[in-house]
Amino acid sequence: MTTPQGGCAWVTGASSGIGAAPAPLLARRGWQVAASACRAEALTAAAAVAGGILPVPVDVTDLAAGRAGVDRIETQLGPIGLAVLNAGRMQPMTARTLDSGAIRAQVEVILMGMVHCLEALLARLIARRRGHLVVVTSSPGYRGLPGSVD
Ligand SMILES: NC(=O)c1ccc[n+]([C@@H]2O[C@H](COP(=O)([O-])OP(=O)(O)OC[C@H]3O[C@@H](n4cnc5c(N)ncnc54)[C@H](OP(=O)(O)O)[C@@H]3O)[C@@H](O)[C@H]2O)c1
Secondary structure, three states: OOHHHHEEEEOOOOOOHHHHHHHHHHHHOOOOEEEEOOOOOHHHHHHHOOOOEEOOOOOOHHHHHHHHHHHHHHHHHHHEEEEOOOOOOOOOOOHHHHHHHHHHHHHHHHHHHHHHHHHHHHHHHHHHEEEEEEEEOHHHHHOOOOOOOO
C-alpha cells in the first residue's frame, strides 16, 4: 500500500455506506483526503468525523464534474496518490419488477461513473508514474444474487 508521502487520497461515494469508512480511516493514518459524492451536506457531515478531509461534491455520471473535482483536489491537496472509486447506486429488483430505466441509471453511476473518474485521473498518474487505484465492485460480477442486477 502506498504511503501518505505518495500524495493525497480521493474517495468517491464517501457520503454514506461503505465509502464513509475509508476517508476517516485514511485521515487518521496521516493522509490528506478528498471525499466526493453528490449530496454536499451528507458529505460535509461524513467528513466532519475526522480532521483532514476535504469535501469535494462530484456527480461521477458527469465527466466534466469529475475532471473539475480532480483539478480542485490536486490544486488544494496536491497530487492524488490513491483513489478509492466506490460511488454506486443500487435499486433491488426481481424478474417481476425489472426496470430498464433503473438499470441504466445504475450503469451510469457504477460503471460509467468509475470510467469517468479514471478518465479524469489516469493521464496524471501515468505522467507521474505513480499512484494506486482501488475500484469497489460487486460479487454479482462473478455470479448472480437474488434481487441484484449489478
Ligand atoms: N452494500 C453492499 O452490500 C454492496 C455489495 C456489493 C457491491 N457494493 C458496491 O459498493 C459500493 C458502495 O455501495 P454502498 O452499499 O455503500 O452504497 P450506498 O450506501 O448507497 O452509498 C453509495 C455512495 O455513492 C454515492 N453516489 C451515488 N451516486 C453517485 C454519483 N452519481 N456521483 C457520486 N457519488 C454517488 C452516494 O452518495 P450521494 O447520494 O451523496 O451521491 C453514497 O455516498 C458501490 O459501488 C456498490 O456497487 C455494495
